[in-house]
Amino acid sequence: MxxxxxxxxxxxxxxxxxxxxxxxxxxxxxxxxxxxxxxxxxxxxxxxxxxxxxxxxxxxxxxxxxxxxxxxxxxxxxxxxxxxxxxxxxxxxxxxxxxVPGGPVDDTHEAIVEVGRRLRALHEIRVEGFGLLTGDPEALGGPAPVAPRGRESSWSDVIARPLSDLDDFVARDVLDAALAERVRSTFAVNTSLLTGPRNGVLLHGDLHPRHVFAAGDQLSGIIDWGDATAGDPAFEFGRFSRVGDASLDLLLRGYEPDDAALVRHTMVLYRVLWSLYAIGWEVRAGGDWVDGHVAAVREGLDVLGG
The missing domain is CATH 3.30.200.20 (Phosphorylase Kinase; domain 1)
Known part of the structure; x- marks a missing residue:
C-alpha cells in the first residue's frame, strides 16, 4: 500500500x-x-x-x-x-x-470554554454527505467551485464503516475476538441513540486540547482540520471526551447542549466509534499507534456496561 x-x-x-x-x-x-x-x-x-x-x-x-x-x-x-x-x-x-500564535492548552485551560462557544457556530454550517470530508481537486478554483462533501451517503453508513472492520482487526491481532463481539452487541443495543442528524454539519473531527491554542488566557486558534467531518455534533464531543471529564465539562459549559444528559451517553458510543476509526486509519496507513485506541474502546464499553 x-x-x-x-x-x-x-x-x-x-x-x-x-x-x-x-x-x-x-x-x-x-x-x-x-x-x-x-x-x-x-x-x-x-x-x-x-x-x-x-x-x-x-x-x-x-x-x-x-x-x-x-x-x-x-x-x-x-x-x-x-x-x-x-x-x-x-x-x-x-x-x-x-x-497560530501561542501554544496548546492544558486540559483545564479556560480557553476550552470559548472553544465550546465557537463550536456552536461551526455546527451551523451544513455540509453535503456524511463522514470524513473529501474534496475534488478538479473543482478547486474553477468557475463554479464544488464544496467538499462527506464520503458516506448516510450517518448510519458512518457508524457501519468501522464495525465492518472488526473481523479484520481481529485477524490482525489488533483486537481480540471477545472485545470485537462486545463492540457489536453494544452498538446493536444502542442503535436508537445513533440516528444522527438529517443533514450533516461541519465538525472539526479531531478536537482535543493539543489542537487548541491560546496566547496567555485567550483562545488564539484551533489547529489541524485534516479530519474535518460532516455529521452529528455529539460525535465532536465523543472524540473530545477521551481527554477526561474535567476538560469535557469546560467544553460543554461553553457549548450549552440542549440535552446534556443524552449527549453524555451518546458521546461515549461515539468515543468508541472514533477510536475504532483511529485504529483503522493507523492500520491502513502502516502506523502502529493503536494501543491507546484499543484501551479507549475497552473503557468506553465498560462505561456503557457493554
Whole structure:
C-alpha cells in the first residue's frame, strides 16, 4: 500500500516552496510529528512562522475548505496562505498556512470554554454527505467551485464503516475476538441513540486540547482540520471526551447542549466509534499507534456496561 512516506518531502524542498509563496528568505524548516499519512513542517521566516502539510490532493482540498468556512463563521482556524496541487515543487500536494500564535492548552485551560462557544457556530454550517470530508481537486478554483462533501451517503453508513472492520482487526491481532463481539452487541443495543442528524454539519473531527491554542488566557486558534467531518455534533464531543471529564465539562459549559444528559451517553458510543476509526486509519496507513485506541474502546464499553 502506498503512503505519503513513499514520496518523501525534504526540508530543502519545503524551503523552496515557502519562498515561492511568501518571498524572501527562510530561516529554518523542522519536520514535526503528525498523522502517519501526512508530512508536516514548521517553517520560520522573517515574515512569520508557517506550517506546511503535504498529503493527498483530496485531503488538501478538504482541509483548506474547512479552515476557510470555519474562519468565516468566526472560528479561529488557521489562515490558509497557499494550496498547491500540481506537485511541480514538492512530490506531493500541500497546503501552507500561518502558524497560530501561542501554544496548546492544558486540559483545564479556560480557553476550552470559548472553544465550546465557537463550536456552536461551526455546527451551523451544513455540509453535503456524511463522514470524513473529501474534496475534488478538479473543482478547486474553477468557475463554479464544488464544496467538499462527506464520503458516506448516510450517518448510519458512518457508524457501519468501522464495525465492518472488526473481523479484520481481529485477524490482525489488533483486537481480540471477545472485545470485537462486545463492540457489536453494544452498538446493536444502542442503535436508537445513533440516528444522527438529517443533514450533516461541519465538525472539526479531531478536537482535543493539543489542537487548541491560546496566547496567555485567550483562545488564539484551533489547529489541524485534516479530519474535518460532516455529521452529528455529539460525535465532536465523543472524540473530545477521551481527554477526561474535567476538560469535557469546560467544553460543554461553553457549548450549552440542549440535552446534556443524552449527549453524555451518546458521546461515549461515539468515543468508541472514533477510536475504532483511529485504529483503522493507523492500520491502513502502516502506523502502529493503536494501543491507546484499543484501551479507549475497552473503557468506553465498560462505561456503557457493554
Amino acid at each position: 502506498s503512503t505519503t512516506y513513499d514520496q518523501p518531502v525534504s526540508p530543502a524542498m519545503v524551503a523552496d516552496a515557502v519562498r515561492g509563496h511568501v518571498g524572501g528568505s527562510v530561516d529554518a524548516v523542522r519536520q514535526v510529528d503528525g498523522f502517519v499519512g501526512n508530512q508536516d513542517f514548521l517553517v520560520a521566516t522573517p515574515h512569520g512562522d508557517f506550517v506546511l502539510k503535504a498529503m493527498g490532493a483530496h485531503s488538501v482540498v478538504a482541509e483548506s475548505w474547512a479552515c476557510g468556512r470555519a474562519r468565516e463563521a468566526g472560528v479561529p482556524a488557521p489562515e490558509i496562505v497557499a494550496v498547491d496541487l500540481d506537485t511541480a515543487i514538492l512530490p506531493l500536494p500541500y497546503l501552507l498556512m500561518r502558524r
